[in-house]
Amino acid sequence: MKNIFYLFIIFPFLFSCGDDSSDKKNRSLEVDNDLLCECLQYKTDMFNWVLEGSISNAMINEIEFEKNHAELDKKCEDFERKIEKRFSDAKKKGEASLNRLINVFQQRKESCDAYNDFLDAENRGKKRAIEIHQSLKEEFSDTSQSDTNRDIFDNITTSNRNGRIHLLDSSKTFIDQVLHNHFKKTLLINENEKYSYEIYKEHLNGDSIIDAVITLNRLEYAKQKAEESGNPTKAEKIGFMGPFNAFFLFDGKSNTLSSPLVVPSSPLLPLKVSFENITSIDFKDILIDFRIRNSSFKEVYFIINKFPKLVFEWTNFDGLGTPNEEAYVFSFKDGRNVVKDIIINEGEIDKLPEKIDLLTYEPIINKQNKKVKTFFFIESEGKYFTSKTP
Numbered sequence: 001m002k003n004i005f006y007l008f009i010i011f012p013f014l015f016s017c018g019d020d021s022s023d024k025k026n027r028s029l030e031v032d033n034d035l036l037c038e039c040l041q042y043k044t045d046m047f048n049w050v051l052e053g054s055i056s057n058a059m060i061n062e063i064e065f066e067k068n069h070a071e072l073d074k075k076c077e078d079f080e081r082k083i084e085k086r087f088s089d090a091k092k093k094g095e096a097s098l099n100r101l102i103n104v105f106q107q108r109k110e111s112c113d114a115y116n117d118f119l120d121a122e123n124r125g126k127k128r129a130i131e132i133h134q135s136l137k138e139e140f141s142d143t144s145q146s147d148t149n150r151d152i153f154d155n156i157t158t159s160n161r162n163g164r165i166h167l168l169d170s171s172k173t174f175i176d177q178v179l180h181n182h183f184k185k186t187l188l189i190n191e192n193e194k195y196s197y198e199i200y201k202e203h204l205n206g207d208s209i210i211d212a213v214i215t216l217n218r219l220e221y222a223k224q225k226a227e228e229s230g231n232p233t234k235a236e237k238i239g240f241m242g243p244f245n246a247f248f249l250f251d252g253k254s255n256t257l258s259s260p261l262v263v264p265s266s267p268l269l270p271l272k273v274s275f276e277n278i279t280s281i282d283f284k285d286i287l288i289d290f291r292i293r294n295s296s297f298k299e300v301y302f303i304i305n306k307f308p309k310l311v312f313e314w315t316n317f318d319g320l321g322t323p324n325e326e327a328y329v330f331s332f333k334d335g336r337n338v339v340k341d342i343i344i345n346e347g348e349i350d351k352l353p354e355k356i357d358l359l360t361y362e363p364i365i366n367k368q369n370k371k372v373k374t375f376f377f378i379e380s381e382g383k384y385f386t387s388k389t390p
Helices: 004-014 033-052 055-068 070-093 095-110 115-146 172-187 219-229 232-237
Strands: 196-202 211-217 245-251 272-276 285-292 295-304 307-318 326-333 341-349 365-378 383-386
Touching (some): 033 055, 033 070, 219 232, 245 285, 307 365, 326 365
Antiparallel strands (some): 285 295, 295 307, 341 365
C-alpha cells in the first residue's frame, strides 16, 4: 500500500480521521466497524512484520507482506481511499468539523480489539522512522560537519577561492566525476549505478558568489529494488515511492557540497526546484516540489548555519483526475516581520487531456480569489505558523 515512511508517519494520522457525525446530512458515520477493526489488525500485523527486519529491507518486507495478503490489502486500500476522502471533505468544512470527525472516529478505533497492539506497533514504528533519519544524518555527517575545513576535492578550505578549482567553473566531465564521488560517499551509490542530476544556480546567501542546488534522481535504482522485492507491479502502481530523490546545497564561497537531503517521493519525476526572495531581497530561498502518486507537495527551505532547513510544507494539488481533485497557488508577501508571509489561495486545475499518466502529469493550475491560509514565520520557533482565519 505505502512505503515505510507512509506506514510510520502518514497512515496513523489517516486512522485518526473519520466522518462528522453531527452533520445534518450524515447522522451516522457510515463506516463498517468490522472492516475498520480488520484493517486495523492488518496494519498492526504489517507494522510488526516490517519492524522485524533491518532498516535497509523495510520496503522489501512491506511489499512481501502485501503480496502474501493481496485480497485483504486491496480491501483495506479501498477503505483507506474512503478515509482520505472524508478527511479531505472535513478539511474543506473547517477546523470544527475536522475536530468532531477525529473525535468520533477515535472512539470507533478504540473499540477495536487490536487498538492497543496497533498503538504499540505505531510507537515502535515512529521510533524506527526516527532511527532511519538519524542513521542518514550520522552516515552523511562526515561531508557536512567533520570535513567543514575541506572542500569537495579534499583540499583544505581557505578564506578565498584563489588557487583552487571551483566546481561551477569546471567542465561537465569534471563536474560529473566530482559529483559521482560525492554521491558514492554520502549515499553509498554503486560505481555503475545510473542516475540523473540537475544543477540550479542562484545566490543563496549574503555573499556575492553564486551557489547552487543539485538534485539527484535514482529512478533506475528504484526499479531495481522493486524487482528485488518480487512484486514490481505493486511498486510501479505507487510510482516506485521511496527515498530515491535527494538534493544537495553547494556553497560557492567555500566550494563545498552539503550532505544529502533525502525527500521520500516518487522518482518517476525528479525534484522540481525554484527560488524566491522570502528572507531577504539580496538572495533567494529554496522551494522544492515533489510527487507522491497523483498528488504534489511544496517544501520551503531556509539556509540556516550553512545547511537547508525545512520551514514549511503544503499541497500543490491532490487527487488529480478524481472527483475530489483540489489545488492551491502560493504567493509571498511582506508581513509582520522581515521574513515574508506565505499566502495560499485555492486553485483550479485546467481540464485534463485524455489518456494521461496521473503519476507524472503536471497540470496547469489557475489561481482563484478565495484565500485559504496565511502563514507567518516565527523566528524563535524556526518555522511557519498560521492563524485561525485566512
